[in-house]
Amino acid sequence: xxxxxxxxxxxxxxxxxxxxxxxxxxxxxxxxxxxxxxxxxxxxxxxxxxxxxxxxxxxxxxxxxxxxxxxxxxxxxxxxxxxxxxxxxxxxxxxxxxxxxxxxxxxxxxxxxxxxxxxxxxxxxxxxxxxxxxxxxxxxxxxxxxxxxxxxxxxxxxxxxxxxxxxxxxxxxxxxxxxxxxxxxxxxxx
Numbered sequence: 001x002x003x004x005x006x007x008x009x010x011x012x013x014x015x016x017x018x019x020x021x022x023x024x025x026x027x028x029x030x031x032x033x034x035x036x037x038x039x040x041x042x043x044x045x046x047x048x049x050x051x052x053x054x055x056x057x058x059x060x061x062x063x064x065x066x067x068x069x070x071x072x073x074x075x076x077x078x079x080x081x082x083x084x085x086x087x088x089x090x091x092x093x094x095x096x097x098x099x100x101x102x103x104x105x106x107x108x109x110x111x112x113x114x115x116x117x118x119x120x121x122x123x124x125x126x127x128x129x130x131x132x133x134x135x136x137x138x139x140x141x142x143x144x145x146x147x148x149x150x151x152x153x154x155x156x157x158x159x160x161x162x163x164x165x166x167x168x169x170x171x172x173x174x175x176x177x178x179x180x181x182x183x184x185x186x187x188x189x190x
Contacts, residue, residue: 007078007180008121015119017041017155018078018126024162024170024177027076029128035167035177036074036159044077044154052148055087055139061148063095063134069152070130076182077127079154080120083111087148088138093125095134097184108138128182 009016019025019038027034049068055061071077083089088108091099100107109123117123125133137148162170169175 007126007178008124015078015080015124015154017043017157018180019157019178024166024175025076025157025159025180026170026177027126027128027159027180027182029131029182031183033179034128035162035170037162037166038157039160040158042156044079044152044156046151046153048149049079049081049152050135050150052087052089052135052137052150055137055145055148057139057142057144059139061137061139063092063136065095066133066135066150069127070132071127071156073129074159075129076157076159076180077154078124078157078180079127079152080124081109081150081152082113082120082123083109083137083148083150085145085148086111086139086141087145088140089148089150090136090138091125091133091184092136093127093133093182093184094131099125099133099184101185126180126182131182 021038023038050066052061052064088110090106090108098106139145170177
């Protein structure tokens with residue numbers, strides 16, 4: 001893998017794409033590695049990707065689909081995200097597989113993440129095609145939240161399948177490839 005291309009990289013500043021046009025990527029989804037070459041890349045500026053809606057005082061919302069983070073066939077997305085309202089948010093990708101899994105909990109992200117991790121390294125996630133992540137808000141306050149909005153930004157990549165000889169060269173370590181995980185892992189599955 002080229003040293004300048006790997007997940008969660010920010011170099012001297014903000015987010016950078018995990019791969020460039022012409023680079024090989026291997027995407028893990030549904031416990032299967034898919035081998036591709038990037039044919040197109042574009043940035044996605046910050047946008048409100050989801051409003052979980054009203055979250056009552058001291059309650060947890062249902063899981064809500066991040067449908068606005070879906071992509072087309074042979075596309076993957078590299079996103080960093082953060083909530084802008086006073087809630088903690090959990091993520092699943094897909095809806096049964098938790099992200100940020102610890103032994104006893106799924107770690108949450110709150111609106112202070114921008115102060116603790118200004119480049120949002122810790123919120124980076126990858127979406128393969130239309131396999132969107134799911135979000136859940138936790139309101140620990142003594143008042144109801146009228147909305148729980150999430151902002152996302154990142155990159156969209158179009159890819160093509162690699163030929164068998166290139167895949168073998170990657171697996172043998174003779175060809176460079178950036179490895180991308182586009183799934184969560186369920187609690188209890190180790």
